[in-house]
Amino acid sequence: MADVTIDPMKATRNETWIEHAMQGLADAGYQKGAARRAVVECLGRQACAVTALEIEEEIRQGDTAAGRASIYRTLEQLEELSLVHRLEMGTGTASYEAAEPGGEHHHHLVCDRCGRVVPFQDDGLERAIKGLSRRSRFEVSEHDVTLHGLCERCAA
Amino acid sequence: MADVTIDPMKATRNETWIEHAMQGLADAGYQKGAARRAVVECLGRQACAVTALEIEEEIRQGDTAAGRASIYRTLEQLEELSLVHRLEMGTGTASYEAAEPGGEHHHHLVCDRCGRVVPFQDDGLERAIKGLSRRSRFEVSEHDVTLHGLCERCAA
């Protein structure tokens, strides 16, 4: 029985996406300021969704720094260009993750006890969503799936 | 081609759920105060998810009234007892809807232009989620699916 979850550790610095995103921002007329670059690089480094405040924290611990406002502004620009995906997983705080140009993506399992978030991927789910999107009256462009429950540690 | 969306107008006052919820609250040791009852009745009257502030508004227009704090407190209690389901659909505000005892439920299409929310139901989707939940390492108890895009009015 194949596990649908994705090993969060497998992610390495996503240089491809970082360049892609910087290029997209440039094409949209944005300059390459320090804060903007720091946010993009931070996002490219993540294995899964992160909050704006987590990005702020991580950037602060690095060599650069970025004001909170600049982080939110950059995230807004990236989302507008479909370079990042903004999610709300029931925690009351928005999370952001890099949007792969190929459309490849994953969804999330959230532990309601400890808050752990684990990404997963499933072709059957994607097919089901594609099919019902076609049967709906909407022009569907995005979708989010969040599973809630207990992670293996908390369920034990 | 069968439409997966559900007619939001078909919902009528869900007396069954209202009684079920009031009973659940009573079993948990809660009293039958006016504010609590008003929130439960308002939820039982909804066709789809509503925000706390929409509940407040609707209650105010009725004969009763309820303070904002009481509304949030009641919603929290109902959610803890799994009598309501709390959702975040990317709007930055939480929504709540009655949780049917039988487990029957729907998901949501959100128009990113006008904000309209339309419920839908799809067995294939439910099967896919049940299957992958089994293959995950989580003990999955709930799931939310939100499709984003443009509604037929905004897409035109």
Next chain:
DNA sequence: ATGACTGCAAAGCCTTTGCACGCAA
């Protein structure tokens, strides 16, 4: 009579906005 329920107001968080200064092009 006792303890739960309620509402108001204040406080908390996350997020957005206004504004003056600094940097990219």
Next chain:
DNA sequence: TTGCGTGCAAAGGCTTTGCAGTCAT
């Protein structure tokens, strides 16, 4: 040089909490 980018601080919006009066049991 010009205007975008940035950071600070203040403002906004939703949600939670403290507290004193009120109501259910």
